[in-house]
Amino acid sequence: MSIAEVHDMTVTRRPLVPPTPPRAPDDMTAFGRMRAMGKSPIEAWGRRAYEEDIVQGRFLRHSSFILNTPDAIRHVLVDNYENYTRTPAGIRVLRPMLGEGLLISEGRAWKYQRRTLAPAFTPRAVTTLVPYMVTATDETITKLKAASGGPVDLREAMQRMTLEIAGRTMFSFGMDRHGAALRDFVMEYGETLARPSMLDLVLPLGWPTPHDFRRARFRKRWTAFVGQLMAERRAAGKDAGAPARDLFDLMGDARDPETGEAFTDAQLGDQVATMILAGHETTATALFWALYLLALDPATQEQLAAEVNGVAAAGTLDIEQLKFTRAVIDETMRLYPPAFLIARAAAGPDTITGHPVRKHDVILIAPWLLHRHEKLWRDPNAFMPQRFLTGTPPDRFAYLPFGVGARVCIGAHFALVEATLALAKLIGAFRVALTDKEPVLPVGVVTTQPNRSPMFAITPR
Numbered sequence: 150m151s152i153a154e155v156h157d158m159t160v161t162r163r164p165l166v167p168p169t170p171p172r173a174p175d176d177m178t179a180f181g182r183m184r185a186m187g188k189s190p191i192e193a194w195g196r197r198a199y200e201e202d203i204v205q206g207r208f209l210r211h212s213s214f215i216l217n218t219p220d221a222i223r224h225v226l227v228d229n230y231e232n233y234t235r236t237p238a239g240i241r242v243l244r245p246m247l248g249e250g251l252l253i254s255e256g257r258a259w260k261y262q263r264r265t266l267a268p269a270f271t272p273r274a275v276t277t278l279v280p281y282m283v284t285a286t287d288e289t290i291t292k293l294k295a296a297s298g299g300p301v302d303l304r305e306a307m308q309r310m311t312l313e314i315a316g317r318t319m320f321s322f323g324m325d326r327h328g329a330a331l332r333d334f335v336m337e338y339g340e341t342l343a344r345p346s347m348l349d350l351v352l353p354l355g356w357p358t359p360h361d362f363r364r365a366r367f368r369k370r371w372t373a374f375v376g377q378l379m380a381e382r383r384a385a386g387k388d389a390g391a392p393a394r395d396l397f398d399l400m401g402d403a404r405d406p407e408t409g410e411a412f413t414d415a416q417l418g419d420q421v422a423t424m425i426l427a428g429h430e431t432t433a434t435a436l437f438w439a440l441y442l443l444a445l446d447p448a449t450q451e452q453l454a455a456e457v458n459g460v461a462a463a464g465t466l467d468i469e470q471l472k473f474t475r476a477v478i479d480e481t482m483r484l485y486p487p488a489f490l491i492a493r494a495a496a497g498p499d500t501i502t503g504h505p506v507r508k509h510d511v512i513l514i515a516p517w518l519l520h521r522h523e524k525l526w527r528d529p530n531a532f533m534p535q536r537f538l539t540g541t542p543p544d545r546f547a548y549l550p551f552g553v554g555a556r557v558c559i560g561a562h563f564a565l566v567e568a569t570l571a572l573a574k575l576i577g578a579f580r581v582a583l584t585d586k587e588p589v590l591p592v593g594v595v596t597t598q599p600n601r602s603p604m605f606a607i608t609p610r
């Protein structure tokens with residue numbers, strides 16, 4: 150079937166509306182909402198959060214604001230971004246894994262790290278890492294082919310694949326020896342310590358909570374593990390003057406353009422941990438939801454496969470040509486943004502589009518809500534990749550899977566190349582379907598996780 154035929158077939162049918170969790174009642178008590186926030190914020194938001202411009206509430210002694218208008222978001226993330234820092238709860242939860250790395254540093258320390266790291270993430274630098282992405286994806290496809298007779302867990306396969314890509318792009322070596330331990334660390338942390346307890350939300354940062362003692366013990370084991378990976382990479386060596394082989398070389402060679410300073414060993418370790426963790430689970434989540442949506446929507450899946458066939462026929466899989474595949478990734482991250490919530494705390498008083506804000510007030514910019522907001526999208530809950538191909542592109546303050554402004558995701562280009570390439574290769578190799586009809590619902594725990602891992606049937610094309 151040609152791309153045009155598949156396209157004709159799909160434009161006339163009703164779009165898929167994937168299942169979503171029920172919305173919380175708008176009159177939930179403050180205590181009930183806080184409990185729900187700790188479990189999964191996605192389940193704590195009611196109708197107003199999807200329909201109104203700004204929803205003001207209370208968060209302990211402070212006000213909280215959910216921002217749903219591009220103007221308000223531009224104000225916080227661009228115009229006056231220095232007044233808005235990571236929240237104490239966010240720092241408490243992330244610091245044991247990310248240390249003082251780029252994601253949770255602030256002020257001068259952040260500026261120095263950001264300008265030092267920027268050259269390692271330019272499109273040019275990412276191009277040198279693409280062969281690692283291709284090899285790891287091809288290996289995943291070979292393994293999946295061998296397992297294609299029975300049900301397969303594509304969520305786990307995507308986690309393994311993106312971890313492999315994170316490991317190889319970082320260190321040039323495969324994750325066969327360390328992947329299992331790394332996965333265990335991530336799972337252990339995600340299942341317990343990454344979920345803020347009530348005390349984590351209530352106590353100021355300087356006051357340790359019972360979870361914090363466990364987090365400190367975890368950090369000791371985790372930094373030792375990262376140190377071991379770095380030592381192994383160093384032992385593999387690099388010829389003086391040779392071009393950088395991987396992100397470890399790129400970040401190790403990086404110098405502050407203003408002072409010429411390099412990262413210390415501890416700083417480099419925190420960047421390594423940050424990039425591996427910020428990069429692999431988010432991309433695995435995006436790929437999982439894309440495969441889930443395509444399994445629910447076979448016509449769109451065939452349209453994507455037809456595009457891949459057409460592009461592959463011309464030789465290599467040129468990402469620039471994979472426009473529909475990219476639109477599927479964009480639309481997947483609209484419906485299931487891996488980073489479902491961007492939270493900030495006000496460092497000082499301010500006014501956001503007429504709303505007075507006081508020091509310590511909490512600002513919530515939730516891609517989950519924004520991307521499904523009734524005022525910002527037509528058919529907000531429907532899966533329609535075409536919306537990214539035709540008409541005007543969405544407002545960059547209404548569609549922000551990678552955030553926006555000074556703290557926009559440094560790995561956005563890396564992630565888009567990886568996800569587009571992997572999805573094209575996977576759907577080019579297999580037809581995917583679900584083996585059961587039970588809905589899969591999103592849960593917000595650091596990223597937008599599925600509430601269960603559904604089994605897929607995959608048929609080689």
Ligand code: HEM
Nearest residue numbers: 252424427428431432487488550551552556558559560564
């Ligand atoms: C689909 C995949 C990804 C998504 C959806 C995603 C999403 C995001 C978002 C929303 C932010 C901004 C958070 C904020 O403003 O508070 C962010 C920041 C960040 N991301 Fe990503 N990310 C992805 C992949 C990656 C990759 C592959 C890397 C590295 C290899 C990475 C590294 C980072 C870092 C270091 C920051 C902090 C930047 C800063 O504060 O200056 N991310 N990401």
